[in-house]
Amino acid sequence: MSSASENGTAGGIRGGRRDRDEEGRARNARPRDGLGRPLPYGAEGVDRQPEGVVRTPADTVAEAQALLDAGRPFHAHEVFEDAWKSGPEEERRLWRGLAQTAVGLTHAARGNLTGGARLLRRGAGHVEEWCRGAGRDGVHGMDLTAVAAWARALAADVEEARGPLDPRAHAPHLRGD
Structure with a gap:
């Protein structure tokens, strides 16, 4: 009996060789x-989302919102x-916090409720800390106070949930609309 790692299908390894992107970096092609x-x-x-794309902040917010809505x-x-x-x-710190809230929603949608709640709170904390440090609430058209409040409220809901959450039904509105 062969294991997944022996036949080259686990961890981004196929046929004994690691999957690589065009630049030669290890990247799971599954x-x-x-x-x-x-x-x-x-x-x-x-x-898949291409990695390493440099976008304007407005494009980042618009693309992320479209993906969250989807x-x-x-x-x-x-x-x-x-x-x-x-x-x-x-x-x-702001973008990291927003990434963590999106991953928190991901975990909640996958049924990892403990991890989802934890990441939602961590992301909210980074967003709030950035707002305090920057001395402002909104930037790039986002209502960051509302985003942090959404993440904290969703974390509480996730802890009470009995199964995976629908990510569309729980997506944030980054611009507060």
Whole structure:
């Protein structure tokens, strides 16, 4: 009997070789579902978010909101992560907090309720801390007080939930509309 690692299908390894992207970085090529979970090789998944894309803050917010509205918080997290990694140093805590709230929603949608609540609160804390440090509530058209309140309220709901949450029904409104 062979294990997944012996036959080259686990951890991004296929046929004994690691999956790599165009730049040669290790990257699992398995398709993903709408919540970012890996599917078996050859299965049909959803389009993945390209990594390392430098967007304007307005484009980041718009793209992340569209993904959240579509029930794809894992993919929204990747958009926020790009902003976190490529944006100005003074905004990194903000983008990291937003990425964590999206991952928290992802975990809640996958049924990991404890992890989801924890990440929602952690993300809310980073957003709130950034607002205090920056001396402002909103930036790039976002209502950050509302986003942090959404994350904290959802964390409480997640702790009371008995199963996975619908990510579309619980998506935040980044601009407060």
